[in-house]
Amino acid sequence: MTVAAPSAADLVQAVDWTAIAPPTIAAVVALAVLVADLFVPQARKPLLGWTAVAGLVAALAALVPLRAGKRSTFCLTTDPGACSYTADHFTLVIQALVLGGALLTALLSLHDTREKLPAGEFWFLLLSSAAGAALLPASRDLATLVVALEVASLPAFALVGLKRGDRMSGEAALKFFLSSVTATAVTLLGVSFVYAATGTLHLTEIAQQLEDVPGQLGTLAKTGVALTLVGFAFKTAAAPFHFWVPDTYVGAPLPVAAYLSVVGKAVGFTGLILVTVVAFPSYADVWGPALAVLAALTMTVGNVAALRQVSTRAWSAVRLLAWSSVGQAGYLLVPIAAAAYSSDDQIGATVSYALMYAVVNLGAFAVAVLVARTHPEHRISDYRGLYATRPGTALAMAFFLLCLAGLPPGIIGLFAKVVVFSSAVDAGLGWLAVVMGINVVVALYYYLRWTAVLFRAPEGAPAPAGTAEAAVRHRAPAPVSVAIALTAVVGVALSGYPQSVLRFAATTLF
Numbered sequence: 001m002t003v004a005a006p007s008a009a010d011l012v013q014a015v016d017w018t019a020i021a022p023p024t025i026a027a028v029v030a031l032a033v034l035v036a037d038l039f040v041p042q043a044r045k046p047l048l049g050w051t052a053v054a055g056l057v058a059a060l061a062a063l064v065p066l067r068a069g070k071r072s073t074f075c076l077t078t079d080p081g082a083c084s085y086t087a088d089h090f091t092l093v094i095q096a097l098v099l100g101g102a103l104l105t106a107l108l109s110l111h112d113t114r115e116k117l118p119a120g121e122f123w124f125l126l127l128s129s130a131a132g133a134a135l136l137p138a139s140r141d142l143a144t145l146v147v148a149l150e151v152a153s154l155p156a157f158a159l160v161g162l163k164r165g166d167r168m169s170g171e172a173a174l175k176f177f178l179s180s181v182t183a184t185a186v187t188l189l190g191v192s193f194v195y196a197a198t199g200t201l202h203l204t205e206i207a208q209q210l211e212d213v214p215g216q217l218g219t220l221a222k223t224g225v226a227l228t229l230v231g232f233a234f235k236t237a238a239a240p241f242h243f244w245v246p247d248t249y250v251g252a253p254l255p256v257a258a259y260l261s262v263v264g265k266a267v268g269f270t271g272l273i274l275v276t277v278v279a280f281p282s283y284a285d286v287w288g289p290a291l292a293v294l295a296a297l298t299m300t301v302g303n304v305a306a307l308r309q310v311s312t313r314a315w316s317a318v319r320l321l322a323w324s325s326v327g328q329a330g331y332l333l334v335p336i337a338a339a340a341y342s343s344d345d346q347i348g349a350t351v352s353y354a355l356m357y358a359v360v361n362l363g364a365f366a367v368a369v370l371v372a373r374t375h376p377e378h379r380i381s382d383y384r385g386l387y388a389t390r391p392g393t394a395l396a397m398a399f400f401l402l403c404l405a406g407l408p409p410g411i412i413g414l415f416a417k418v419v420v421f422s423s424a425v426d427a428g429l430g431w432l433a434v435v436m437g438i439n440v441v442v443a444l445y446y447y448l449r450w451t452a453v454l455f456r457a458p459e460g461a462p463a464p465a466g467t468a469e470a471a472v473r474h475r476a477p478a479p480v481s482v483a484i485a486l487t488a489v490v491g492v493a494l495s496g497y498p499q500s501v502l503r504f505a506a507t508t509l510f
Contacts, residue, residue, distance in 0.1 A: 016071055019138075023132070023135040026059045101259065142195070169253075172248045183231045190229075203275070210283060228275055229291070232268055237329050249261065255365070277339055291333055298326060298330035299435070302328070307445060328357055335420055335423040337432070349419045403495075
């Protein structure tokens with residue numbers, strides 16, 4: 001089998017600027033902030049943060065015209081269906097998720113960039129990573145996919161290690177960098193094998209070519225598929241490739257940890273969905289069982305490790321959230337594995353769960369950012385008596401934890417878990433559904449224990465009302481308060497009307 005590689009003349013050079021507007025706006029604003037940082041005096045550095053926030057709002061607004069229908073650009077003239085960039089329903093939802101997550105991260109970071117982090121570098125790196133994350137769900141060839149993945153990942157390394165003079169931050173950045181570089185190398189090796197077997201990089205053409213791969217090329221293609229999956233398993237923090245997560249989250253600035261837990265995870269899962277469901281459907285017998293085993297292992301490792309955190313004397317809130325995110329990654333893998341046994345409609349369950357997880361996990365990190373202003377050790381005991389001093393914040397945190405646990409009044413968390421559970425059952429993966437059910441019960445313990453701490457009597461004598469100490473204690477940066485309120489309002493709205501998210505579970509996204 002010989003497949004001619006497309007020449008430069010085969011490419012349609014007309015660009016659909018409306019389709020590529022969201023990542024383009026984020027990238028342009030990133031460059032503008034970097035240049036402006038050279039000329040803006042120190043006293044006006046906060047303007048850079050508000051410029052970044054405005055840029056992310058503009059990028060989100062650019063999604064509105066894309067609701068009209070599917071748009072593609074950078075296509076081949078020989079096959080108009082083979083395009084490098086496609087803005088479809090799936091792209092729209094994931095771009096809204098990653099840009100919204102970046103916006104909330106920006107709100108949480110406005111205060112830190114005034115006191116602890118270099119403003120110009122921070123905003124440039126955050127917007128650059130957001131641009132790559134927004135590009136990735138629209139990527140429809142392996143080259144663009146890998147480039148978008150690295151554009152989203154490379155700035156994240158620097159964001160993790162941006163706390164100057166902090167040894168833990170530097171170690172976290174190094175561990176994150178080494179694991180990600182390894183994942184990229186494995187992914188590129190897998191991509192090269194797939195290209196050698198099919199002669200194309202476009203996902204739809206790969207799917208067609210893999211249906212009829214002769215002899216030895218079939219073995220090469222299977223090896224390429226397996227290596228590509230291993231590379232994305234690193235990116236999604238699937239066990240046993242999750243080892244970098246706890247130390248990275250603990251060492252990173254809290255807003256950056258929040259960003260990695262949502263946007264970083266969305267990037268990995270989006271790439272995994274594209275390569276499995278769109279490019280490798282004919283090799284479902286290879287990636288289906290592998291992802292099912294990874295899902296069971298990941299949720300079990302994450303929840304058991306989180307349970308061990310509870311047993312320590314001074315258990316860390318951030319480390320607990322890190323292990324919780326590993327467990328949640330296992331749930332997100334379930335519908336992707338199920339798609340190998342039934343249909344790609346199962347992918348909607350992953351999207352539904354990812355939307356719920358993004359809102360409530362960002363909300364939990366927003367509360368952690370607020371508590372860390374007076375308790376930088378990030379211990380769970382620091383949340384004791386939070387209801388007595390900040391009742392609204394405590395109620396919001398309790399709601400976020402109950403959503404993650406899948407308990408009322410976090411209805412959206414409960415329904416999202418039911419949808420994921422149903423996808424495993426419908427695909428005939430009863431054993432995986434049982435493993436998920438056990439893990440959900442295990443996770444209830446540490447989520448409920450943390451929730452109970454919020455309402456316990458505070459240790460020591462409370463500061464008298466009206467004193468200067470009480471005023472400082474109750475004062476919260478406005479952007480952080482807005483982030484907590486926004487995530488709480490969205491979470492409550494989704495719990496009241498879960499169909500707005502769960503409809504993706506019954507929708508064909510591609």
